[in-house]
Amino acid sequence: MTPPKASAATPNAERLTDYPQPSVTADCVMFAVESSELQVLLVRRGVEPYKGEWAIPGGFVGVEMSLEDTARSKLREKTGIADAYLEQLYTFGDLGRDPRGRVLTVAYFSLIRKPEAAPVSTSDAASEAAWFPAAATPALAFDHARILDMARQRLRNKIRYEPIGFELLPEKFVLTDLQRLYEGILERELDKRNFRKKILGMGILKALDEKQQNVPHRAARFYSFDQEAYERLKERGFLFEL
Amino acid sequence: MTPPKASAATPNAERLTDYPQPSVTADCVMFAVESSELQVLLVRRGVEPYKGEWAIPGGFVGVEMSLEDTARSKLREKTGIADAYLEQLYTFGDLGRDPRGRVLTVAYFSLIRKPEAAPVSTSDAASEAAWFPAAATPALAFDHARILDMARQRLRNKIRYEPIGFELLPEKFVLTDLQRLYEGILERELDKRNFRKKILGMGILKALDEKQQNVPHRAARFYSFDQEAYERLKERGFLFEL
């Protein structure tokens, strides 16, 4: 591709203003789990286009903030959480995906512990937000259905070979919670004994001296993810896989 | 993030021009294999910044072409190839990665059969291009070393669970070529018998009635990748893995 116009003043340099500049947004698909169900946070658009429809939270990228920080600030704005797991998903740049003109969207996805998230604002109509089952959302604005789809698929793949499932659970959890989480995201049932054998055998869980209280059945032990142990193992070539 | 200025004319719509617009390039890391060595195509920059240094081919994204088509046209421009494997890698958007100002780069990588590529232009100094061993390039402009690194890593991972290695080989190849390709990219040696057993057992290779000619040893049989067989198997839940 050649520049639209040559720059007479600086014949040996390429200037940014020689080229058209598309608009860019950073959007963030926020996932959480409640009652073993994968959920996603959506916002209702307060302005045209697609006013009144549900969308993935996002905002335009300024010139003074990195892409990831832009996504992270969306996350903080909607949930109050500053340090959640965040990963770049894909960049969408097809023509015609925004009726106003050329818009690129750099999509991220994030995993949060729902109990830690601030309640979503329902009063302010301009920023109405709500949690939906990730597998059954209302129709979405723009090409956001495709973005969500890709995010779900990425999560399904990634959760099998990186220990990111823990990001969706409370710090202290019970093995059955972990198993249900995996079953929900992988969309198939797992054998209880084999699951426990495998995950405990990895040595990346800390068994806590604490049990469930007031449950109408034998109380289960709490565990937490042992980040340091995982790092140590990874250095020695250990690969998480489930 | 709130718009820098409110739009009086259209209070209920969000206008693209309300926001600053970064420049965006689409760059394409082109991989090929020669003599079992993974190589990458680089171009020497003819303009400032980084004039005279080697870089990953790329160009600014116009408003009239999709991201992928922009990457694809770079590919065609440098190699003459129109239909190679192309995959989006990552979008780089850190501040300060271009001394001229805010530039985002949507990076792609591509796998091509080197024999099919047009010879690279060495005469025209403004678009000098050359193949380098992917593991030992000269210093690169911008943050392109990081981009190349990520591309190599992605290729290493992806080649193990998707049948994309074939994109780097001629249509007709010999099993030893395939094995050498994997050994080169995975950077470890593989057992000949186990490799053959595994790959032939998948049923995604067509054995051709053709053998090497004029080789100073027993002539090896040619094979080709059977795309249809692979698609059929994939539908039934088969997963390529090596």
Add this chain to the structure above:
DNA sequence: TCAAAAGTGTTTCTGCTACACCCATGC
């Protein structure tokens, strides 16, 4: 005492790894 989930071992089967020799061809 009942309902509900926690916790625990063994056997079977599958698939990976390791390994060595004869064959065909050109020079």
Add this chain to the structure above:
DNA sequence: GCATGGGTGTAGCAGAAACACTTTTGA
């Protein structure tokens, strides 16, 4: 006839899958 790479089978082992009963607790 020699150098070079092509082509082949088997035994051992590790890890995955299948599978059922006893324990603890609150109501």
